[in-house]
Amino acid sequence: MLKVGYIGLGLMGKSIARNILKAGFPLVVHNRSRGSVEQLVAEGARAATSPAEVAEQVEVVFTNLPDSPDVEEVVLGPDGIIEGAQPGLIFVDNSTIKPATARHIGERLAEIGILSLDAPVSGGDIGARQGTLAIMVGGPAEALERVMPVFEAMGKTITHVGSAGAGQVAKAANQIMVAAQMVAMGELLVFARKAGADPVKVVQSIRGGAAQCWTLDVKPPRLFEGNRSPGFKAYMQAKDLNIVLDTARQYGIPLPSTAVHSQLFNAMLEMGMAELDNSAVIGVLEALANTALLESGPG
Numbered sequence: 001m002l003k004v005g006y007i008g009l010g011l012m013g014k015s016i017a018r019n020i021l022k023a024g025f026p027l028v029v030h031n032r033s034r035g036s037v038e039q040l041v042a043e044g045a046r047a048a049t050s051p052a053e054v055a056e057q058v059e060v061v062f063t064n065l066p067d068s069p070d071v072e073e074v075v076l077g078p079d080g081i082i083e084g085a086q087p088g089l090i091f092v093d094n095s096t097i098k099p100a101t102a103r104h105i106g107e108r109l110a111e112i113g114i115l116s117l118d119a120p121v122s123g124g125d126i127g128a129r130q131g132t133l134a135i136m137v138g139g140p141a142e143a144l145e146r147v148m149p150v151f152e153a154m155g156k157t158i159t160h161v162g163s164a165g166a167g168q169v170a171k172a173a174n175q176i177m178v179a180a181q182m183v184a185m186g187e188l189l190v191f192a193r194k195a196g197a198d199p200v201k202v203v204q205s206i207r208g209g210a211a212q213c214w215t216l217d218v219k220p221p222r223l224f225e226g227n228r229s230p231g232f233k234a235y236m237q238a239k240d241l242n243i244v245l246d247t248a249r250q251y252g253i254p255l256p257s258t259a260v261h262s263q264l265f266n267a268m269l270e271m272g273m274a275e276l277d278n279s280a281v282i283g284v285l286e287a288l289a290n291t292a293l294l295e296s297g298p299g
Contacts, residue, residue: 001025004150005054005061007074007081008095009036011230012121013064015128016094016154021045023153030054051075052084060090060147067239068097075105082109090143091116092150096236098243099138099165099172100250106139106164115143118164120171121155122178124232126218132156136174138167172247175240178278179261181215182237186282189223194291200224219279226294231277238265238274 001024006017009031017040021027027045030053031037037047048054051074055061061081065071071093075081081091091109093102093116102118109116117139127133133155137144144151144160151158161170188211192202203220206212222228241262248255267284268274276283286292 002060002147002150003028003058005029005048005058006064007031007051007054007062008064009040010064010066011125011233012128013094014040015125016062016064016121016133017045018043019128019131019153020150023150025150025153028054028057050079050084051081052079055081055084055089056086059088060092060150062092062094062150064094066095066236068101068243071095071097072101072105076108082112082114085109085112085114087113089114090147092119092147093117094119094121096120096171096175096240096243097168099168099247102138102168103165115140116164117143117147118167119151120167122171122174123155125230127155134174135159136161136167136170138162138169139164168243169247172240172244175237176244176255176258178215179237179241179265180257181213182219182278182281183261183264183285185215185219185279186285189220189282189293190285190289190291193293194289199293215279219277222277223279223282223293228273228276228280228283230275231279233274234265234268234276234278234280235274237278237281238262238269241265 004020004025005028007030014036021044028048029037029040029045030048041047063071063074091114106116117137119135119137121133121135123133134157135151135155137160161167189199192199207216264281264284273280273283
């Protein structure tokens with residue numbers, strides 16, 4: 001079995017690491033806050049005190065971190081993965097970062113003979129817990145072949161999109177669609193409520209037709225219960241849309257609706273909803289419409 005390291009044990013990372021451990025892979029973990037490390041150590045993982053120390057002990061090292069600068073620091077900074085990397089190590093990044101950053105990191109590691117995969121994931125906390133994530137992979141095919149058994153413990157749909165950075169391009173495309181669905185769902189629910197129809201019945205009536213999608217299948221029941229906890233946090237959705245728009249500017253790509261959706265998610269942050277689920281963007285729409293999905297007010 002491959003010796004695996006996992007760095008970044010947040011909402012998604014801890015569940016992914018746990019599934020790798022359950023699949024029988026020897027696992028070394030590191031995280032800035034120690035609570036998640038201690039939980040996984042109690043389940044059989046080993047703890048490391050730095051990214052370099054993780055890299056020294058494993059054959060494959062994963063990261064799952066908030067943003068591009070975090071990944072660069074953990075991989076290339078002091079006590080970073082690059083300082084502990086052994087010949088034959090494979091680096092895999094499950095974070096959502098700029099494609100340009102993924103390519104830069106891949107090039108730096110290639111200089112010392114380390115293969116890299118950018119492998120962002122989609123499926124939310126539910127997919128992370130259940131091991132049903134979609135994994136979008138950029139990088140060398142030979143690295144993917146070696147790491148595939150670990151990916152199979154994490155997800156159900158594993159797609160080699162292309163060369164370095166292609167996985168992050170695919171994830172950015174994914175986030176364009178996710179944001180559109182969350183905003184459209186919020187709009188239709190507010191529309192139904194204010195126009196005098198029962199939103200629960202409206203969702204039941206349209207889910208079997210052309211409007212059917214994962215968002216409409218999964219999110220409304222939570223919203224109807226007043227539950228807006230994450231899930232996938234709004235500030236991460238806003239960050240991902242900034243990546244999309246930065247990359248679009250780099251290539252001269254017009255994305256008018258994504259620009260509007262980005263403004264709505266940034267408004268969530270300004271309104272104190274940064275830690276809520278991305279589906280809670282309905283709260284911005286409720287404020288604009290002077291109405292509430294729940295008659296007693298937003299949950």
